[in-house]
Amino acid sequence: MKLALRHIEAFLAVAEHGNFSTASRHLHVAQPALSQAVKDLEAELGVRLFDRTTRRVELTAAGLEFQGSTSKILEDLEHAVENVRDLATRRRGRIRVAAPPLLSSVILPQAIAAFHRDYPGVAIELIDIGTEEIVASVVTGKADCGLGTFSPSEEGIERTLLMRDNLMMFCSPEHPAHDLTTVAWSELRDQPLIALTRTSGIRLLMDIGIESAGISAKPAFEVSLITTALALVEADLGVSVLPSYALAAARHYAVIARPLVDPVISRDVVLIHASGRSISPAVATFSGVLRSYAQKLTPAQGVAENSSRKPRTTSS
Incomplete structure (x- = not known):
């Protein structure tokens, strides 16, 4: 048997409540299933985690040690899930965009300001460099995306048409x-x-x-x-x-x-990102904002x- 998240959650719930019935109600699972999860965990670890009495369930020394470690693991996992959800909903994150000087001055300021009004938690880092440097910055990961016009022969990038x-x-x-x-x-x-x-x-x-x-x-x-x-x-x-x-x-x-x-x-003005590398939800949303401002530049x-x-x- 391999340890699964349900085994850790079952153990921690019983450790917190000191009772299988209360722990099963807290997790919304049947008590026999909860008891079996704890038994399977103890069998996998080769050590008893609880001393069971008719009135209460108490942690053993090994159980106390395991509780300290697994509580931190579960807390870190919850934080990781929360952080990813924040990124998915654009509540936080960072976008590094590389662009040539003129496009940096005539498109990006307004687009960044509009994006920040809707997603203030996402930071945008502007890298204004020459066109010949933009592709290298995107391919090597120094920039998440790049703005400009690029030769069709450029490899390692995918393009999104802006205007x-x-x-x-x-x-x-x-x-x-x-x-x-x-x-x-x-x-x-x-x-x-x-x-x-x-x-x-x-x-x-x-x-x-x-x-x-x-x-x-x-x-x-x-x-x-x-x-x-x-x-x-x-x-x-x-x-x-x-x-x-x-x-x-x-x-x-x-x-x-x-x-x-x-x-x-x-010629096409495009937003590029590295081939084979998925773009973040924030970059995808910023691309749409950028497109609307880029198209305003066409007389x-x-x-x-x-x-x-x-x-x-x-x-x-």
């Missing part, structure tokens, strides 16, 4: 594109381009768009941060090809943005600006 992001051209309000609702990639010909560095996935997509349009372009500036690109655009030093979620950061700059077409180039009509405009459709 579809399209590339847009950002320019100053005085730019001729002010009167357009969309801009063809071919219209970037001879434009001074403010590009992200070649380590950026956005730069790769920009190069694909330019090649698809059959034009060539030499960047006037190459920068690492989207906010730097926006500042240069505001200074009317050129135009920049950036994702639509950069509109959230563009609110702080005097710039406008138009969707790029012919072709339309899209309703595909056009955004910080000044008045006279829209017309381009003939591209």
